[in-house]
Amino acid sequence: MTSPPEPKPGILTISPYVGGRSSVPGVAKAIKLSSNESPLGPSPKALAALDEAKSSLSLYPEGSGRLLREAIAEVHKLDAARIVTSGDGSDALLTMLANAYLQPGDECIFSEHAFLVYKIATLANSAVPVIVPEKTTNSVIKVDVEAMLAAVTPKTRMVYIANPNNPTGSYLTREEMARLHAGLPDHVMLVIDAAYSEYVTAKDYEAGMEMAVRYPNVVMTRTFSKLYGLAGLRIGWMYASPTVCDVINRIRGPFNTALMQQLVGCAAVRDRDHFWLAVKHNSQWLPWITAEIRKTGLRVDDSAANFVLIHFPPDGAKTAAKADAFLGQHGIILRAVGNYGLPNCLRMTVGTEEQNKLAVSLIQQFMAA
Numbered sequence: 439m440t441s442p443p444e445p446k447p448g449i450l451t452i453s454p455y456v457g458g459r460s461s462v463p464g465v466a467k468a469i470k471l472s473s474n475e476s477p478l479g480p481s482p483k484a485l486a487a488l489d490e491a492k493s494s495l496s497l498y499p500e501g502s503g504r505l506l507r508e509a510i511a512e513v514h515k516l517d518a519a520r521i522v523t524s525g526d527g528s529d530a531l532l533t534m535l536a537n538a539y540l541q542p543g544d545e546c547i548f549s550e551h552a553f554l555v556y557k558i559a560t561l562a563n564s565a566v567p568v569i570v571p572e573k574t575t576n577s578v579i580k581v582d583v584e585a586m587l588a589a590v591t592p593k594t595r596m597v598y599i600a601n602p603n604n605p606t607g608s609y610l611t612r613e614e615m616a617r618l619h620a621g622l623p624d625h626v627m628l629v630i631d632a633a634y635s636e637y638v639t640a641k642d643y644e645a646g647m648e649m650a651v652r653y654p655n656v657v658m659t660r661t662f663s664k665l666y667g668l669a670g671l672r673i674g675w676m677y678a679s680p681t682v683c684d685v686i687n688r689i690r691g692p693f694n695t696a697l698m699q700q701l702v703g704c705a706a707v708r709d710r711d712h713f714w715l716a717v718k719h720n721s722q723w724l725p726w727i728t729a730e731i732r733k734t735g736l737r738v739d740d741s742a743a744n745f746v747l748i749h750f751p752p753d754g755a756k757t758a759a760k761a762d763a764f765l766g767q768h769g770i771i772l773r774a775v776g777n778y779g780l781p782n783c784l785r786m787t788v789g790t791e792e793q794n795k796l797a798v799s800l801i802q803q804f805m806a807a
């Protein structure tokens with residue numbers, strides 16, 4: 439017997455990514471508040487573009503995502519030449535950055551409760567994840583800039599930061615992100631994953647655009663999966679220096695953003711009315727959910743995104759696992775976040791008015807029982 443081909447070192451230590459559950463056994467139509475999807479769905483204009491795109495399915499798309507890059511550049515007042523799009527979400531861009539810049543043995547820094555893809559992308563390149571503890575201040579679990587900087591060694595090549603972070607919902611201010619960047623050597627890439635940036639209304643927040651415009655070692659990644667309500671269509675983009683874009687353009691798939699994705703993305707990003715509707719919906723329900731759940735005595739962290747992190751007691755009758763089971767029986771699916779190092783928490787996505795009210799009243803019932 440010959441032995442099978444071996445993957446690169448590190449790959450077999452990866453725990454495959456598991457998405458949010460979408461069904462509960464015995465429940466016909468569960469309400470999924472586990473994947474931070476938009477309760478408003480996509481813009482009607484994006485849906486119309488999807489219809490139009492049908493006629494072009496037999497043709498290869500233009501390879502560089504030009505239509506979509508130009509639409510994004512127009513809306514955000516950016517240089518289209520410094521945008522790279524992806525037809526496999528921003529996940530694919532986060533991964534390609536690691537593929538392009540991490541060599542075996544290099545160190546990649548991210549925080550304790552960071553998005554799981556960072557670890558997967560690091561290990562897939564036989565690089566070393568350096569996981570930095572977060573700190574809790576005023577009941578918010580947050581990236582610790584000083585600790586991140588203290589973790590930098592001569593082997594550090596990349597730092598990933600989700601801003602706001604999933605699943606904690608906390609964010610680094612413009613000033614904190616600038617402090618982090620200022621402390622990094624020029625050859626270290628700072629990847630700012632701004633998947634939830636569209637939801638943030640805080641004045642001291644900046645998505646990473648300004649820094650990506652200015653510094654060749656900063657990349658900002660964005661997605662159409664969250665506020666734009668297009669998680670199923672898998673469209674992402676990044677903004678970076680011409681040098682970094684050139685590198686990623688060499689390794690991405692030659693037609694990595696389908697024409698259908700480009701056309702829908704163009705319509706979605708240009709529909710500012712739908713955009714503001716989604717921001718308004720979130721700004722109305724996020725504080726309501728937070729306040730109502732807090733009334734039960736549970737800790738709910740302040741969130742800047744479209745979800746909240748709810749803390750349950752570690753043992754007894756009111757644990758996160760028991761709450762998850764109770765809500766599941768009643769057709770509400772939240773996200774257990776044990777694999778993010780938060781075994782006593784559940785993450786709840788902001789849903790429609792009806793979904794929010796139902797989920798909150800069930801949490802209240804669970805706590806009162």
Ligand SMILES: Cc1ncc(COP(=O)(O)O)c(C=O)c1O
Pocket residue numbers: 474526527528529530553600603604631633660661662663669672673674
């Ligand atoms: C922090 C963060 N970054 C990136 C993504 C990936 O988004 P996409 O659908 O664009 O791959 C997610 C999705 O859950 C996320 O939470």
